[in-house]
Amino acid sequence: MFFRLIDIKKQFADKDSEVNALDGINLDINEKNFISLVGPSGAGKSTLLLLLAGLVRPTSGDIYFDSMKLTKLPDREWSRIRRENIGIIFQKKIVINHLRVHENLLAPLSLFDYDHRSISFHDRIEELMEKFDLFDLRNRYPRELSGGELQRLVVARSLVTRPKILLADEPTGDLDLDASMKLLEVIKGLNKEGLTIVMVTHNKKLANIAKNIYLLNEGNIQKILK
Amino acid sequence: MGKKEKLNLFWLARKGLFRFKLWFILKLVIIVLWIFFLLNVFMAFSLQAPVLNKGVSQAIFGFLFLLINLLSLLLIIIMTIFTLKLRKNELGLFRCSGATRGDIITLIINESMILSIIVMIFIVLIEFIFIYNFRFFLAGFLNTSFDLPFFLTLLKGFLFSFFFIFILLFLTYIPFGFYYAYKDPYNIVRY
Ligand SMILES: Nc1ncnc2c1ncn2[C@@H]1O[C@H](COP(=O)(O)OP(=O)(O)OP(=O)(O)O)[C@@H](O)[C@H]1O
Numbered sequence: 405m406f407f408r409l410i411d412i413k414k415q416f417a418d419k420d421s422e423v424n425a426l427d428g429i430n431l432d433i434n435e436k437n438f439i440s441l442v443g444p445s446g447a448g449k450s451t452l453l454l455l456l457a458g459l460v461r462p463t464s465g466d467i468y469f470d471s472m473k474l475t476k477l478p479d480r481e482w483s484r485i486r487r488e489n490i491g492i493i494f495q496k497k498i499v500i501n502h503l504r505v506h507e508n509l510l511a512p513l514s515l516f517d518y519d520h521r522s523i524s525f526h527d528r529i530e531e532l533m534e535k536f537d538l539f540d541l542r543n544r545y546p547r548e549l550s551g552g553e554l555q556r557l558v559v560a561r562s563l564v565t566r567p568k569i570l571l572a573d574e575p576t577g578d579l580d581l582d583a584s585m586k587l588l589e590v591i592k593g594l595n596k597e598g599l600t601i602v603m604v605t606h607n608k609k610l611a612n613i614a615k616n617i618y619l620l621n622e623g624n625i626q627k628i629l630k
Numbered sequence: 631m632g633k634k635e636k637l638n639l640f641w642l643a644r645k646g647l648f649r650f651k652l653w654f655i656l657k658l659v660i661i662v663l664w665i666f667f668l669l670n671v672f673m674a675f676s677l678q679a680p681v682l683n684k685g686v687s688q689a690i691f692g693f694l695f696l697l698i699n700l701l702s703l704l705l706i707i708i709m710t711i712f713t714l715k716l717r718k719n720e721l722g723l724f725r726c727s728g729a730t731r732g733d734i735i736t737l738i739i740n741e742s743m744i745l746s747i748i749v750m751i752f753i754v755l756i757e758f759i760f761i762y763n764f765r766f767f768l769a770g771f772l773n774t775s776f777d778l779p780f781f782l783t784l785l786k787g788f789l790f791s792f793f794f795i796f797i798l799l800f801l802t803y804i805p806f807g808f809y810y811a812y813k814d815p816y817n818i819v820r821y
């Protein structure tokens with residue numbers, strides 16, 4: 405068992421309104437699992453993903469990671485766990501605009517105690533650029549990339565630290581179906597190699613690639629049988 | 631095997647900072663040079679002014695001096711805000727990929743040190759060029775000879791204002807560090 409969520413609730417409170425983004429989520433995520441999260445817009449999919457990443461704290465409930473209770477940990481420990489275990493693809497494609505493609509890939513590695521010139525770091529980046537067809541674009545700035553290329557950069561960056569779990573919020577974004585399938589095949593391959601994946605998607609067909617599908621609706625989660 | 635040394639967060643951030651900020655800094659430098667030029671012209675004209683007693687001219691000089699420092703200060707604050715605002719993705723992403731609050735604060739402090747030093751060198755140079763070019767005018771204007779004691783007095787004034795600028799730059803920069811370190815990481819990059 406990797407992640408265990410127990411009765412997680414998340415409320416966003418404005419001055420005059422309150423949103424129950426998550427309303428009592430119970431979920432186990434096992435190692436090497438591949439989960440698709442589907443559900444209507446505003447169902448709380450992104451919120452759940454951010455919660456797993458430790459970027460959103462639950463209003464109530466507990467999160468366990470490797471039988472460690474995360475909810476009580478200080479920020480520094482969350483950061484460490486995030487750094488060492490988690491790769492994230494945000495719904496919005498966020499990159500560092502003034503760094504080139506390969507520097508963008510390097511950026512997360514700068515948080516680790518290795519020299520980026522060491523063979524393993526460089527190999528890692530080359531390997532990912534190869535895998536995601538970014539090699540010829542390595543010296544470009546993000547503003548010089550197409551939407552799909554940017555998408556691939558964001559996916560590659562989430563993997564650069566060799567995370568144990570990948571949290572992907574619509575990793576296929578605005579790719580067409582063919583390109584999406586191609587990208588998902590790569591992701592599926594990573595799962596076969598042992599990466600745990602939680603993926604949010606709107607597309608039923610894409611969701612079917614995963615081993616398990618969960619439907620999120622109005623803050624509640626339920627498993628869908630394939 | 632590569633050496634086991636830390637891939638420098640600071641180094642990578644620096645690379646970006648200088649690359650994308652260079653044109654911006656240059657623009658500001660040009661603006662400031664213009665202002666200095668206008669000040670010089672103004673001073674040259676005031677030298678023609680018929681009767682200025684020593685007190686008044688010294689007051690004007692003091693005022694100009696203050697103005698220069700205030701302008702430099704403005705330059706610094708604008709630079710700080712722009713660089714940090716434009717770099718929110720970078721800082722936010724570092725946080726989202728697992729940088730601790732301490733990492734971010736250290737990064738910002740290092741950066742503010744470097745920036746302060748660069749800006750200070752820049753201001754020292756300009757002010758010295760300014761004073762040196764106009765030393766005879768200045769001496770006449772201030773009704774004094776431009777000798778060593780006078781020069782040392784000026785120098786003391788400089789050093790004080792540089793120190794002042796350094797502290798203020800530091801103080802404008804540091805709160806940003808804390809702001810980005812303590813703000814919700816995802817909310818930094820989200821908007
Ligand atoms: N930071 C926030 N402040 C206030 N409300 C928020 C915040 N983040 C999310 N919400 C609200 O929580 C609910 C769930 O949002 P979430 O982003 O998780 O939806 P989603 O399932 O990812 O939707 P989509 O498919 O459109 O991306 C929404 O009603 C949204 O308005």
Ligand SMILES: [Mg+2]
Pocket residue numbers: 449450451495573
């Ligand atoms: Mg979403």
